[in-house]
Amino acid sequence: MTRETAYCFAADLGGTKLAAAIADAHGQIVAELTEPTDPRGAAHVAEQIAACAHKLAQTAGIDITRARHVMVGIPGAIDPRTGRVSLIPNIAGLEDFDVLGFLRDRFGTDVAIENDVNLAMLGEHALGCANHCRNAAFLSLGTGAGLGLLIDDKLFRGARGSAGEIADLPIGRDPTSQIPSASGTFELEVGSLAIVDRYQRQGGTAATTVRDIFRLLEQGDEVAASVLDTTAHWVALAVVTLQSLLDLELIVFGGSIGVRPELYERVRRALPALFSRPITIAPSRLGDRAGLIGAAWAAGQALRQNRDHSRDSRQASGP
């Protein structure tokens, strides 16, 4: 075993669970854990992230001060100019809490925060199914809908850090119009609440979660099948939208709903009737670890860049 001198710490913060890992300078995870997100909100969650780092350091037998870079994925948009985070409905108080400052203080080292779906995109690009792609997207479907974008081999964040905030794509039923897809919004059609609601409205009674609906589908429930057909139709329209705008090589399906073959196979079947050129979609290879693996990989990369940079500047200012 080689002796590593520097490590990094990565975390993927979600509304219900927090995943964390210690990784080496190449972004290879050496220890990881998952626990439920502290429901009390921002400050407690930030404490929880720091506590995870200590637990992991102990497990791996590594001094936590050797973690020289910290990367945390959060379920929101980060404005690259101001560092402000926004669009985080799932974690109370996080929009007004200085996560970055808190973690810098705790770790005493470089800390970066990044949108969680962006990190999942990086994970799939580094080690998953988007490995050789230059132009790809990670479409996350679960409680809500999110998108990570890789354009010309680089993560694409947009002018205000909110590229890929596709919850309000104009895809869905317009209650005032007879025309399909007139001006509903995407998340109102495909978010988990919308799916359950659709199931109940169509006369299904036995489901209160999307997981229930998938279980019922397996048992041959026709309402469940019809609900998933409708959901897949709206998702397919979002895929067509992304393909028209960005001409991608691959769209990776992730998130608790997105990775289900019962959904993405329906989407795949719906695409040829909607778009004349082929569109390639694939389920996430890294599954629910995509964000954490991407965070570890990005942290490792930042660590190596900083190291090279400080080596260069030492040489430049040498005797």
Add this chain to the structure above:
Amino acid sequence: MSAPTPSPPIASVTRQLSRRSVFEALLHRSPISRADLAKVTSLSKQTMSEVIDAFEQQGLVRPVGRTSGNVGRTAVLYELSPDGGHVLGIDLGARRLTVALADIAGRVLAEVDEATDSRGGAWALDQIARLSDRLARDNHTHPSRIRSIVMATPGVVNPKSGAIEMAPNITGLDHLNVVGLLGEKLGTPVVLENDINLAVLGEIWHGCAQNVDNVAFLALGSGVGLGLYVNGRLVRGENGAAGEIGYLPIGGDPLQAESRLQGCLEYQIGATGVVRRYREAGGSDIDSERQVFERAQAGDPIASDVVDETARLTALAAAAVIATVDPQLLVLGGSVGARPDFADKVARVLLQLSARPVEIRTSTLGRRAGVVGALSVALRRLHDEFFGVAELATALPLPPPAHPSARQ
């Protein structure tokens, strides 16, 4: 005076860098003396003299007078010579063909446009060659001095066949090697680029998007398209088909055959879609979408409804663009999109639709956006040919453009 030739590859990087920085200073600060050039570039007077002498021999610079008003000897002032090399920008549209000639400093010497030969294909290519020859002749430029040519076209250029695909509004280009044939006719290799991509670059160089890093250009005219410029680069996509927003599933049934062929959105808001919807709604017989807009302004209620719906669908497309790529600026262009009354309607709908409103401007170059963008790329390529340094990935910044001196 002979046309300049690119430096031999054996030229040292240092020498190339010196030449490049002197050229850049001339590009942005002409007229300028040798002493001031030395100051700006931090090169020695000796090196400066060598570079300027070489440039003069190549016909790249010329003296334009002397400094005045200072105590002591006056100095010769230099500027880039208009004979240093020329570039051609072409915009092949479904309705209009525009060709512009500029010199190496980015001064537009002349520009012509006429209706595109409706027979398309080889006829359109012949027409381009005829206009190019006329421009060169009228400006006493030998065609061999035209060193770099860029053409804006609708659709997508197939890099293997050189044909233009997905451009249903001009016939006969999808089975012709346009790149090869046009290069032969003009005697200089031609680079093709999507017209809306070039319109974005035009607006960035010369129009309403100067100094903006993230621009989405939504064009609505005979067709609909999107040009995306992010972090200093065009987004082309995996097969050059990024921005084909005519295929957005907006405005109609995406499962309809017309949607799959022509594009769901374009079938509704492209020129023929606007005319069709006006007729379907009971409007009298007309032949262009422009008439629908004119009638709407004159108070025709059917035309008004069609225009409002067109604006609403355009706003929905813009909302999809904003949600996906988060641009800093949205430019509305094209013969319909750039109409201020229409852009106002789109902005109003967008305000209701989008949680994160974005600044909207209308194209200031209008119909010229594509040809100006083509010139900007042609210039960059020429500068790169003369002064590119492999070690430097970045292009020379272009000077602010001069207004065409002889528009026709």
